[in-house]
Amino acid sequence: MDIFKDIIKVHKHPKRTRLITILHPQLKDYLLQYCDMREERGEKLTPESPLVVGRLRGNRIDEDRINEGVKRIGRKIGIHLDYGDTDEKFTTHNLRHYFTTSLKENGMKDDYIEDLRGDLRNRKSADGYYHIPVKRLKEEYFRCCVEYDIPDELVKI
Numbered sequence: 520m521d522i523f524k525d526i527i528k529v530h531k532h533p534k535r536t537r538l539i540t541i542l543h544p545q546l547k548d549y550l551l552q553y554c555d556m557r558e559e560r561g562e563k564l565t566p567e568s569p570l571v572v573g574r575l576r577g578n579r580i581d582e583d584r585i586n587e588g589v590k591r592i593g594r595k596i597g598i599h600l601d602y603g604d605t606d607e608k609f610t611t612h613n614l615r616h617y618f619t620t621s622l623k624e625n626g627m628k629d630d631y632i633e634d635l636r637g638d639l640r641n642r643k644s645a646d647g648y649y650h651i652p653v654k655r656l657k658e659e660y661f662r663c664c665v666e667y668d669i670p671d672e673l674v675k676i
Contacts, residue, residue, distance in 0.1 A: 525657060527570065539653065540635060541660040545667055586611045625663035635660060 525542040542550070554564055562568075562577065569579035593599025593609025600607040615636065622632050634651050 526653070540637065541657050543664055544661070582611070589614065621665045622660075622663050625665065627659060627663040631656060631659050 525544075525547065526539050527542055528539050550570075557572070558564060562572075571580045571585065572578060573580055573584070589611050590599050590601075590609060594601075599609035605613075619632055619636065622635070623629075631651060634656060
C-alpha cells in the first residue's frame, strides 16, 4: 500500500488485470489512524505489511473475516438480513455493486470502472491492449467518487 500516492496494491488473481486500486480520501484518513494504532502497539509497518490484521495474533485477516465485518456493520445500521434475498444483504460483493453503480451514476466511463475493479479484459480489439494510465484513473476516480456520511460509532480503530 502506498497511502501517500492514494494506491492499494492487490494480490494477483486469475480474474484481475489491474493490481492496484485507488484509495478513497475518507478511507485514507481511517487507514492512517489504524496504521498509527498498529505502530503504537509496537508493530513495524513496511510496504509489504498486510493491510488489515487481527487484533489478537496480528496475522493477516482473510476475506471471510472481512466479509463478516462488513455484514456486522450492515446489521448495526439495519441493511443486512442474514436470511434475506441478495438485495437485502450487505456483503463485500454487494459493495462491489454499489461501487460500480455510484461511479457510473457520477459519470465514469465503463472502461474506467472495469479497470478500477480489476476486471479481466477479454476484448478482441485494440482496446484490449490499451491500459489507462494510473494518473488519469486517479483523476477520474476522485472526480466521480462519493463522499460518505459515516457515523463515528461504526468505525472502531
